[in-house]
Structure formats: structure tokens, C-alpha cells
Amino acid sequence: xxxxxxxxxxxxxxxxxxxxxxxxxxxxxxxxxxxxxxxxxxxxxxxxxxxxxxxxxxxxxxxxxxxxxxxxxxxxxxxxxxxxxxxxxxxxxxxxxxxxxxxxxxxxxxxxxxxxxxxxxxxxxxxxxxxxxxxxxxxxxxxxxxxxxxxxxxxxxxxxxxxxxx
Numbered sequence: 492x493x494x495x496x497x498x499x500x501x502x503x504x505x506x507x508x509x510x511x512x513x514x515x516x517x518x519x520x521x522x523x524x525x526x527x528x529x530x531x532x533x534x535x536x537x538x539x540x541x542x543x544x545x546x547x548x549x550x551x552x553x554x555x556x557x558x559x560x561x562x563x564x565x566x567x568x569x570x571x572x573x574x575x576x577x578x579x580x581x582x583x584x585x586x587x588x589x590x591x592x593x594x595x596x597x598x599x600x601x602x603x604x605x606x607x608x609x610x611x612x613x614x615x616x617x618x619x620x621x622x623x624x625x626x627x628x629x630x631x632x633x634x635x636x637x638x639x640x641x642x643x644x645x646x647x648x649x650x651x652x653x654x655x656x657x
Contacts, residue, residue, distance in 0.1 A: 508545050520645030522549075528638045573654050590651040597650065 508522050522545055529538035571578040581589070603617040632640045 506544075508541075520642055520649060522546075523645055524638055524642035527641045531636070531641075568652055568654065570654060586652055589655065592655060593651045593653060596655075 508518060508525060525541060526538065529535075529541060567573045569580045570576060571581055598618070598621070599614060602621065603613045606617050606620070607613045628640060628643055631637070
């Protein structure tokens with residue numbers, strides 16, 4: 492993300508984001524963050540070029556995806572369990588308990604295991620590092636927000652609403 496900020500080339504930024512979007516839906520926060528960043532900086536030409544270069548192909552890609560699978564990739568986010576579609580879909584209010592479970596899982600299992608699996612007390616170290624990262628992010632948001640500071644909450648939002656099984 493910092494490389495994209497440094498290059499200043501709208502075409503390169505659009506190409507990188509488009510590749511990320513067509514590879515995984517997790518690229519969506521990057522696209523939205525870049526749009527917000529251009530708008531925040533009042534870089535209207537960059538915003539226009541980027542939006543045309545990324546969202547037009549993304550629209551065509553989405554139409555293609557809908558033709559191949561009427562449910563669409565994003566619809567899996569609203570299933571109770573993507574591996575058991577017969578369980579049905581959740582309602583919007585059901586996202587809040589899912590977010591709570593996912594946040595708990597990331598804080599007590601996933602994030603600590605990234606630091607050191609099966610090490611006693613790693614939860615405290617993980618919590619301290621997470622708090623430090625959040626504080627650093629907040630300082631940067633207040634002082635001089637950039638693309639990364641816009642991307643982080645959008646990406647974390649996807650992690651929180653993802654179905655439990657994934």
C-alpha cells in the first residue's frame with residue numbers, strides 16, 4: 492500500500508487494485524480505501540481515472556460471476572454456514588453476534604497463534620501488540636491519514652463479518 496502511495500501513477504495503482512479485486516474479494520477494501528484517499532486529498536482526476544479503470548472491469552467481472560453463479564461470491568457472507576447451504580442465510584442483525592465471535596476468535600486464537608503457537612502467556616503479548624498497533628494507527632489517522640489508515644478498518648470489517656467456518 493505504501494508503494495502505491497509513493498508511485499503516484501494512477502495506472503499502476505488501478506492495475507494493482509484490479510488484480511487484487513479479481514483474485515479475491517478482500518481486494519475490495521483496497522479499492523474503497525484508494526477511492527476515499529483520492530477524494531480526501533481532492534485528487535479528482537486520479538479519482539476519475541482510477542474509478543473508470545477499476546470499477547468498470549469490476550462491474551463486468553461481477554456480471555460474469557452472476558451469470559456463472561446466481562448467488563454471487565459475496566452472497567456467501569450471509570450464509571449461516573457456506574459449507575451447509577441448507578441451513579439458510581442470516582439476517583442483518585445476525586451479523587453482530589458473528590462479529591463478536593470472530594473478534595473473540597481473532598483476539599484469543601488466530602492473532603496469538605501468529606505470534607507463537609502453544610506458548611503460555613502469548614495472549615498478553617498479543618493483546619499488548621494489538622493495543623500498540625491500534626494506538627499507532629489512531630495517531631496516524633488523526634495526524635496524517637493515508638491509504639493504509641483507510642484500508643485497515645475496511646479490511647478488519649471483512650474479517651469480522653466473514654462466516655465462522657472460514
